[in-house]
Amino acid sequence: MIIHMAAGATPDQTQRVIDRITRDYGLRCETIVSDTTVIGVKGIAGVIDEGRISELPGVERVIRITEKYKDASRTFHPEDTIVRVGRVAIGGDNLTVFGGPCAIESEQQALESARMSKDAGVDVLRAFPDKSRTSPYDYRGLELSRGLEIAAAMKAETGLPIISELIDLRHLDAFLNAGVDIIQIGARSAQYSPLLEELSTLDVPVVLKHGFGNDMNEWLSAAAYIMSGIDREGRSARHGNRNVILCYRGIKAFETSTRFAADISMVPLVRSKSHLPLIADPSHSSGDRKLVERVAYGFIAAGAHGIEFDIHSNPAEALCDGKQAVLGGEARRIIDNMRRIHSLLDGLGVETGSSVRVAAK
Ligand code: PEP
Ligand code: MN
Numbered sequence: 001m002i003i004h005m006a007a008g009a010t011p012d013q014t015q016r017v018i019d020r021i022t023r024d025y026g027l028r029c030e031t032i033v034s035d036t037t038v039i040g041v042k043g044i045a046g047v048i049d050e051g052r053i054s055e056l057p058g059v060e061r062v063i064r065i066t067e068k069y070k071d072a073s074r075t076f077h078p079e080d081t082i083v084r085v086g087r088v089a090i091g092g093d094n095l096t097v098f099g100g101p102c103a104i105e106s107e108q109q110a111l112e113s114a115r116m117s118k119d120a121g122v123d124v125l126r127a128f129p130d131k132s133r134t135s136p137y138d139y140r141g142l143e144l145s146r147g148l149e150i151a152a153a154m155k156a157e158t159g160l161p162i163i164s165e166l167i168d169l170r171h172l173d174a175f176l177n178a179g180v181d182i183i184q185i186g187a188r189s190a191q192y193s194p195l196l197e198e199l200s201t202l203d204v205p206v207v208l209k210h211g212f213g214n215d216m217n218e219w220l221s222a223a224a225y226i227m228s229g230i231d232r233e234g235r236s237a238r239h240g241n242r243n244v245i246l247c248y249r250g251i252k253a254f255e256t257s258t259r260f261a262a263d264i265s266m267v268p269l270v271r272s273k274s275h276l277p278l279i280a281d282p283s284h285s286s287g288d289r290k291l292v293e294r295v296a297y298g299f300i301a302a303g304a305h306g307i308e309f310d311i312h313s314n315p316a317e318a319l320c321d322g323k324q325a326v327l328g329g330e331a332r333r334i335i336d337n338m339r340r341i342h343s344l345l346d347g348l349g350v351e352t353g354s355s356v357r358v359a360a361k
Helices: 011-025 050-054 107-120 144-158 169-177 193-199 216-228 266-273 282-286 289-301 328-347
Strands: 002-005 029-033 037-041 059-063 083-085 088-090 096-100 124-126 162-165 182-185 206-209 244-248 278-280 306-310
Touching: 002 011, 011 029, 011 037, 011 050, 050 059, 088 096, 096 107, 096 328, 107 124, 107 144, 107 328, 124 144, 144 162, 144 169, 169 193, 182 193, 193 216, 206 216, 216 244, 216 266, 244 266, 266 278, 282 289, 282 306, 289 306, 289 328, 306 328
Parallel strands: 096 124, 096 306, 124 162, 162 182, 182 206, 206 244, 244 278, 278 306
Antiparallel strands: 002 037, 002 059, 029 037, 083 088
16 A cells, blocks of 8 residues: 655654554555655555545545555555665666676686676676576585685675675575675575565665566565565564565576577566666576677666676686676676667667656556
8 A cells, every 4th residue: 555645745644644554553654755755555554444544634645556566566666766785876777787707616716707897897796605506416606605705805806796696594694794795586596485584684685586487476576575574464574675676587488599588578567567676687598698798788778777697707617607608808898888778778768767757557
């Protein structure tokens, strides 16, 4: 449920509405103040008697939200969300580039790839000590504490914020203690609710990949698990983590010549449905470095807020996904061109961020 206050509503009137919802129904509210005030009710608002709220002074309109992914929905939160990590901003009018090696293999490989990624112009560095792999016989990373040490060294060497994939809840504290700035939830864990719920207790930014067997509703509902902090009774028991970044990476389809099928129309569609920043991954979708460049441009032209891609100092020898990794020079060219395409969109009158409203259907 969202409650639009009238243009001239006073802070006292707004507070009275919030008090009624919190005291009478035990729910929590999120208030957005721009030209007017909008109150978003967290939790399951079905218990609220709509009439008792709409009759309060200063209330203009009460709207019930029907989407199952309420907290992630643009109806609940019309403005674009911008997630900040130090000096890096993700979402809105910003273009943010995430890049680095698929996995940490050794100190030398990780640091060389990190320096290469920084020189190429990435904003957030991939530093992955742990890998979720389809087969147990594939490379899954070094012993975790060693991997985390190297991840911290990649951060210290470049001064960039780092992103690492969290597979196992038991590793969360070690990740945070090692200085991981952004937690990635991979496609294979994208609907694992205990992991998502645990992240709802923190403010650490989370990149949530699109599960490769999920539709949009399932993907955005997974985001709502992280954001809502809702318990089994529908109460907002936990504080809820609003710093969620969506990452599109394609789904399973019958075509096997590309690794996964990336439907470019998902980018503007998801942006219209959700206020969350949306990046896309041209490496894990195409699976082939010869395709990565053009796919990256396509995602940006379609309205993505950034990309995440694989950069490796020696792709031919990589233990994981070398076929889709690019070297530094190519990464630099791709990043420069993406920035050009992104600024061109403004000139074309095509929205790049929050400056132009995207109408939710
Ligand atoms: C990755 O980004 O390294 C990765 C494994 O991606 P996904 O979870 O989308 O397969
Ligand atoms: Mn990979």
